[in-house]
Amino acid sequence: MTDSTKTLCPYCGVGCGLEVSPPARSGKPVNRDSQGYPVWKVQGDREHPSSQGMVCVKGATIAESLHKDRLLYPMMRESLDKPFRRVSWDEALNAIVNRIQTVRFTQGAEAICMYGSGQFQTEDYYVAQKLMKGCLGTNNFDANSRLCMSSAVAAYIQSFGSDGPPCCYDDLDLTDCAFLVGTNTAECHPIIFNRLRKHHKKNNGKVKMVVVDPRRTATAEAADLHLAIKPGTDIDLFNGMAYLLMRWGKIDTIFIDECTSNFPAYCEVIRHYPPEVVARKCGITVEELETAARYWAESERVLSLWSMGINQSSEGTAKARTLINLHLMTAQIGKPGAGPFSLTGQPNAMGGREAGGLSHLLPGYRVVKNARHRSEVEKFWGLPVGRIAPERGLTVWEMILGLEMGKVGLVWIAATNPAVSMPDLERTKKALSRSPFTVYQDAYYPTETANYAHVLLPAAQWSEKTGVMTNSERRITLCQAFRDRPGEAKADWEIFAEVGRRLGFVEQFNFANSAEVYAEFTQLTKGRPCEQTGIGHQRLGADGPLQWPCPEEAGENNAARLYTDLRFHTPDGRAKFAAYHSRGLAEPPDPDFPFVLTNGRLYGHWHTLTRTGRIEKTKQMHPQPFIEIHPRDAGKLGIEDEDWVEVRSRRGMARFPAKVTKAIAPGTVFVPMHWGELWADSAEANAMTHPESCPDSLQPELKACAVQLVPITADIKATNSLLETAKSSMLSATPSV
DSSP states (O other): OOOOOEEEEETTTTOEEEEOSOOTTTTOOOOOOSSSOOOOOOEEEETTTTTOOOOOOHHHHHGGGGGBBBBOOHHHOOSTOOOOOOOHHHHHHHHHHHHHHHHHHHHGGGGGEEEEEEEOOHHHHHHHHHIIIIIOOOOOOEEGGTTTTTTHHHHHHHHHHSSSSOOOOOGGOOSSSSESOOOHHHHSSSSHHHHHHHHHTTTTTTTTTEEEOBBBOHHHOOOEEEEOOTTTHHHHHHHHHHHHHHTTSOOOHHHHHHHOOOOOHHHHHHHTOOHHHHHHHHHHHHHHHHHHHHHHTTSSSSEEEEEEHSSSSTHHHHHHHHHHHHHTTTOOOOSSSOOOEEEOSSSSSHHHHHOOOOOOOTTEEETTTEEEEEHHHHHHHHHTOOOOOOOOOOOOOHHHHHHTTTTOOEEEEESOOOOHHHHHHEEEEHHHHHHEEEEEEESSSOOGGGGGGGEEEOOOOTTTSSSEEEOOSSSEEEEOSSSSSOHHHHOHHHHHHHHHHTTTOOOGGSSSSHHHHHHHHHHHHSTTTTTTTTTTHHHHHHHOOSSSSOGGGGOSSSOOOOOOTSHHHTSSOEOOOOOOOOOOOOSSSOEEEEEEEEOOOOTOTTTTSSGGGGHHHHHSSSOOOOOEEOOOHEEETTTTTTTTTEOOOOSOEEEEEEEOTTTTTTEEEEEEEEEOOSSSSSSGGTTOOOOBBOOOOBBTTTEEEEEEEEEHHHHHHHHHHHHHHHHHHHHHOOOOO
């Protein structure tokens, strides 16, 4: 192959277009990595409307990980204390099918669980829903979007009647005021931030940028106003801004009267948030609060952007809805440059939401509790009436609890690494170790989760399978396969479909290729808010990426923004105000655990290092984890820069070298989330976090927990260094399986 292939970056939800070329081009030397492997050339796709040719370091180096430490063949073992042995696909699939049947007829379908990933393509998501929720009759499919975007999903549904970000990336070039909260966009969604920053600089003084974050991140450094609020006070801030907007008369009463409901209940709440009270709770000045409200009030087009700092909270839905309230009271929605814009964490978390990829959802933005929705899907799938269970399935944390209680007979994990990413990690690991039968389906080996598997299935990843992904602006891109699959790897949807056929559901899984899978899925979106009947693999290949909604009869794709007619997907067509008081953190600091620990991504790394930990450039950018501590706190504890610190919560501990910096607010400490036990010793951020979750979205509060800090002696530091060296040597010596 000598032609280049246009595809999508498989990292964050920005969804940047990439153009990939083979290692060997006529007459040119072959680019090789440090181990001598030929590396595909990756550059930004200038024709992709979302990224316009821009690409960050992760996207630029993605090809360097494709061949490293791959799981090549199915593997099995009888128990976790036994070594894996290579088996055929027949043996592995028969073992899975036999176990599924045993569990179905002894414990019931509700004892079968699957945990998937925003790394799936939409076709993978869809076939998994058909297998689990349809054919097997269990809604126990959840995805790592539960840890990422489920609060945004709940907020959009409750405020607007449907999921789906109403904005688009063009709004970054049109806004007068960008209000970024709970997002370090410069590091976590860099291409979006670059575009916004360019607009901000070009219109210096005219376009305002407000950043709300306890850390002075690279994002905050670029802001006109940085509000370093105390963790857990977001609702106080939003309600305080609303109080001022109301007092100043800077609300749109016509829009409120004609296009919204529940405003009186909201007014009753915000009257309790005068500036002096809010400033004290948030740890900011009254002047800073008033400045933020004034920027909002004086702007014609306000665009808010948020991510994990809002969503990963025990009141995540309430936070997102209270932010949306500010848009509703000022009519900042449905027009260019304005609206509430949640930034998706994973490349296809949006596609997962469209395909029904959480335990309370069904394909086409349907919900399992809705009898009409269940009936529509059952009929379409050719299943008996009542096959789809009427109650939501288990969330991923409830799956962990089910393993603890012996209620789960089989757990199938695919394209994610919960042995690093889940909260209360030691408890999670103990539960996984009790699983009677765990299937783990991934592209890489080793990973931390592989330690808890009975069956390993080699998955084809990005570059080796064809399918679609939807980015944060609802834009769907076809990701073409452009290289051979290593070993015996199969696409995730192919594995799910084969299991379905072996269970007797031949008709339901009679797909020849992923284009047929996607074509079937789009029919379930007909007449739904996320309609995609006008989109298919062939059209995407010819026309390039398209946004939904895109009905078959629409012709030109013209769906940049939602709610431009100011009518919403609620029964009365009105957006609904939310009336929430702030409850604060689920685990606030106290004398025993006086600090709030928060965590997040670093620019060069991705989630649990499964890919970026195997790429030399990104490893060198961020060679080890660390803990950020304010100088005032470090001075009280006698901690100096690069001293080792033990961080303890009520659940676990970890150790990090200190980074003493004024970039973190006093009383708050920060650690990166990426390192699991495979990559560093005792440096797991989620060893300390708790599983308390939002009552609406059921998303855990991964962003904040109470901790204490203990300086580590020189002897322990030396021991830690030796352990690090040993672990590094072991990892580099690990062969592909």
